[in-house]
Amino acid sequence: MTVEIRTITESDVKDWARTTLTGFLTPAVPTDDDVAQRVKYAGLDRCQGAYDTHSGRCVATFRSFAQRLTVPGGASIPTTAVSGVVVAPTHRRRGILSRMMAADLAAARERGEVAATLIAAEYPIYGRYGFAPATSLCEWEIDTLRAGLDRRWAGPQDGGRVDLAEAAEVREIGPQLHERLRARRPGVIDRDERWWKLATGLESVSWRPYKERFHAVYRSADGEPEGLAVYAPADEKWTDAKTPDQSLAVHDLIAVTPAAERALWHFLCSIDWVRRVRTGYRAPDDLVPDLLPNRRAASIVTSADWLWVRLLDVVRALEARTYEHPGVLVLEVADPDGPAGGRYRLDATGERPVCVPTDGAPDLRLGIAELSALYLGDVSAARLALLGRISEERPGAAALADDVFRTALRPWCPDLF
Incomplete structure (x- = not known):
């Protein structure tokens, strides 16, 4: 089967909405008022639909919207919030979600959004795209x-x-x-x-x-x-x-x-x-x-885990938040399918944190999902090292990362989106 992925238009909304509801096992048929509300509020320029070229049916949906996320210290960063992700059970395991996710994350980085967020209905799906649970409830x-x-x-x-x-x-x-x-x-x-x-x-x-x-x-x-x-x-x-x-x-x-x-x-x-x-x-x-x-x-x-985060711009993300304990860390971040890979030096010893690319020897090697998990301060670097998800290149670096990244109050997202 050939599947075309495109940004939806107003005439697509009813079929697109029906596919979304079907994916979440909601048999309701969207009413005219539902369609009008989606046209008004959904931001169609950030809604993707996947269409089976044989039947013409919408077989997958994806939506994102602008969001502000509070980070430690009280500042907020612009994020792309991912929602309404559905692939019809007839079209699974064909890379449709991967194509839609790649397009949305690339567009988000182009817009200057620092991270992506989502609430994962199923745990195993989103880790392969660099997301990780960053809050729990x-x-x-x-x-x-x-x-x-x-x-x-x-x-x-x-x-x-x-x-x-x-x-x-x-x-x-x-x-x-x-x-x-x-x-x-x-x-x-x-x-x-x-x-x-x-x-x-x-x-x-x-x-x-x-x-x-x-x-x-x-x-x-x-x-x-x-x-x-x-x-x-x-x-x-x-x-x-x-x-x-x-x-x-x-x-x-x-x-x-x-x-x-x-x-x-x-x-x-x-x-x-x-x-x-x-x-x-x-x-x-x-x-x-x-x-x-x-x-x-x-x-x-x-x-349960709740808000999942995926960093898109490591420098801006790490400089946006504050750190309760001083420290300097060199992080080698792997992001093979995204924009955030590289080696970064975080200096959290001054009045304002500074993060810059560096050629210095790394203290920790980790994937973008692991850095995203650490970002809001709830996850332990030392624990991730014990799990084999972080490589400690300098003795004591994981413990230092815990001192630097962890927060006195645990992060919390009270909302579903």
Whole structure:
């Protein structure tokens, strides 16, 4: 079979969208409104489709869009976010994804984007393109009766308050809170205006209809919004038809101060009828389990890799972030199918890091996937060396890399895209 890959046009969108939904095992047929929204928001100039020249059908889809990724130190870098990747089950193992990925990464480098990101639905696919998991997450289920919190809680004791809010208010204060979070936590990505419209029901798509949710805002003693929780009942259950046994699902929780985080979790765990609280996808070092007097009341129900990163411009990437411990490392990076290969000297001893190409002897040899894994500070170079994925050319270089690259707070990406 011959397959043509091209940038899609407006007339292709319905067939392209149907192929995407089919790949994710969603049988819905895109409505006219769905198509109109994709035309308006998808950025068709960055959407690729693969077409079987015999049948004319779209057999693979690929989309990317501009994104900002926060790196250690609070700066953000421009990235290409990869999404909507599908190859029809009838056309697998023919190099279609490899062709689309190569075209997108080359275009991203040409645009000046520093890295590529994605959320991997399947683990084995993306390592061969230089991607690696750079953040992880956890989800806890809290047994509110065992947690040890005061279930007669009447509100924060710090002068702040928790108020219920309407969706319109969330669209006003939510973006500001998220930007404050993004400025302080590596791994967080930006949310555009449409993200907030979809999250609050102002817009919806047929295959993922909006369901009403509750919103709670924490305000400090001076009235400043410092936290937001979005939650909904997960099920309704009564024990012996007499005792409420409700579960609550947290869809989003932004807290920019410890006081806000404490207050919102206490609020959620003290709502009447609620026996269990699912926290949603949180940072692996999130405060929530240790905010409970009885930590064992919080059980991990999900622990997984999340945001995958692929560096495209090593110099700009390494100079964009900060390093908590000084050090100098020479890294020999292998990137046989991409633009990032070479030998680089990272000097993190001054006020600002400096990264330059060099002919000096390498301290570490590693692939671009391994460097991408290290980039946000969550992965251990020493551990990668033990796994045989990094070659230590100078004794102690992997330990030094851990000192230089690791961060006090683990990176976290709260969003799916």
